[in-house]
Amino acid sequence: MRTKVLLVALFAAVCCTQMAAQPFAKETFPEGSYSPVTNVNRNGYPRVLKDGSVMFRVNAPEAQKVQIDLCGTKYDMTRDERGTWRVTTRPQVPGFHYYFLLIDGVSVADPASQSFYGCSRWSSAIEIKEDGCADFEVQDVPRGEVRTVYYYSKVDEAYRPLMIYTPAGYNESTQQYPVVYIQHGGGEDHRGWMEQGRTAQIMDNLIAAGKAVPMIVVSANSNVQARSGGFGGGYSWQGMQNFRNELIDNVIPFIEKNYRVKADRKYRAMCGLSMGGGQSFYIGLRSPQVFANVGVFSTGMFGGIQGASNFDLEKEVPGMLSDVQGFNKNLDVFFITCGEQDPRISHTRNIVKKMQDAGIQVRFAAYPGDHEWQPWRKSLHQFAQYLFK
Structure with a gap:
């Protein structure tokens, strides 16, 4: 019974994040930012800023704690009154990076990202552009x-x-x-x-x-x-x-x-x-x-x-x-x-x-x-x- 409750809770939390893959109405993005090719929605999040830092936004109103695990660093996200979680990472080096959502301590793939087989599981990823790599x-x-x-x-x-x-x-x-x-x-x-x-x-x-x-x-x-x-x-x-x-x-x-x-x-x-x-x-x-x-x-x-x-x-x-x-x-x-x-x-x-x-x-x-x-x-x-x- 306890296992069943945990699975239901995890399913609910992950389902909440699925809104992250949808476009956000009347969203205004920082000048010079871009949506990486690894996104499912090219008008949504994650969003790469001019300095290579990354803005993440996740809708998970039922979650108690949400983090982004990117390149081995965990970033705590901040929740607003509507249940939307946000964080901006430090600048990232160019290239392809696996990342995960941590929802109440459970690591899951971000439905806003395409999935790739890496880290011995299906993983989210973000592509940071690099000049000279045409x-x-x-x-x-x-x-x-x-x-x-x-x-x-x-x-x-x-x-x-x-x-x-x-x-x-x-x-x-x-x-x-x-x-x-x-x-x-x-x-x-x-x-x-x-x-x-x-x-x-x-x-x-x-x-x-x-x-x-x-x-x-x-x-x-x-x-x-x-x-x-x-x-x-x-x-x-x-x-x-x-x-x-x-x-x-x-x-x-x-x-x-x-x-x-x-x-x-x-x-x-x-x-x-x-x-x-x-x-x-x-x-x-x-x-x-x-x-x-x-x-x-x-x-x-x-x-x-x-x-x-x-x-x-x-x-x-x-x-x-x-x-x-x-x-x-x-x-x-x-x-x-x-x-x-x-x-x-x-x-x-x-x-x-x-x-x-x-x-x-x-x-x-x-x-x-x-x-x-x-x-x-x-x-x-x-x-x-x-x-x-």
């Missing part, structure tokens, strides 16, 4: 397609989804294309790169400008568990085995059977962010017969996260330091990135310096931002321009 937007250029297809996984013993970007002209042409296998981070899935990461917009604009060759991009769900048991999860070579088997034995054969691709290591790349960066490091670098191009974005395995310390390059990738010439010969592109405000940045810089001092041919870039999508979009944007040339 390549992340839809432009008047030939556009490719993103499709969701299903393949059979012998690891999971079930059909599993892939999201696949094919460049403009793919359907009409007979040519073969190189392929990038791109991996999401922890708490996300195959939708992350295509939705939050804006892969199609980035690739369309780069290809149209002649900055990248036409290529296919495949995003798999790496949250896979082997029905037969075995290793799965964790920043270690053993922990990567389930997904390594999934990718090499199931995903790549499916793509090469069903799409016009160049089935050669020189025309395959693997990259990923955070957890996906770790997968790309281990699987990509330890599978030179499969991949000649590897991108590692914001991984925590070098340090900056709990449990990561004293990373031994030679132990984790045999031959990396003891046979530098052979290691370099196996790779056309090796690229590492991290956000400048990411706790992983100093550890990443240190490991890159160790690689470069040893003679490893690795490119490195850092971008403004924390552990978030804007640096990852920039990472893909730069990585794609290096590939298959």
Whole structure:
């Protein structure tokens, strides 16, 4: 009975917030503010101000306490006599940020926002504009397609989804294309790169400008568990085995059977962010017969996260330091990135310096931002321009 009462109360509180997705009559917004593209109602809230701070407004007359949880900071909202709650946050860095409503202590998605799968749940999000990032937007250029297809996984013993970007002209042409296998981070899935990461917009604009060759991009769900048991999860070579088997034995054969691709290591790349960066490091670098191009974005395995310390390059990738010439010969592109405000940045810089001092041919870039999508979009944007040339 107690559980039932709690559920009814939560349902009532959340329903009250649904008015937040509706337009507010005769609303006057601050000059220079804008409605982010992540809003459901482009004339409503949240509202981004000129300095990057965000105005939130929520109708929840039955709630006792309402907060906004944005980028790990909780902001207390103030209630007026009509039951409307308001708050303005401090200025936010540009990019894509998950956020939540906290209604009487319960975290829920904001119905005023579109929902995205992140943080291991469906989440609200807000997009803060950044100057100079037109390549992340839809432009008047030939556009490719993103499709969701299903393949059979012998690891999971079930059909599993892939999201696949094919460049403009793919359907009409007979040519073969190189392929990038791109991996999401922890708490996300195959939708992350295509939705939050804006892969199609980035690739369309780069290809149209002649900055990248036409290529296919495949995003798999790496949250896979082997029905037969075995290793799965964790920043270690053993922990990567389930997904390594999934990718090499199931995903790549499916793509090469069903799409016009160049089935050669020189025309395959693997990259990923955070957890996906770790997968790309281990699987990509330890599978030179499969991949000649590897991108590692914001991984925590070098340090900056709990449990990561004293990373031994030679132990984790045999031959990396003891046979530098052979290691370099196996790779056309090796690229590492991290956000400048990411706790992983100093550890990443240190490991890159160790690689470069040893003679490893690795490119490195850092971008403004924390552990978030804007640096990852920039990472893909730069990585794609290096590939298959």
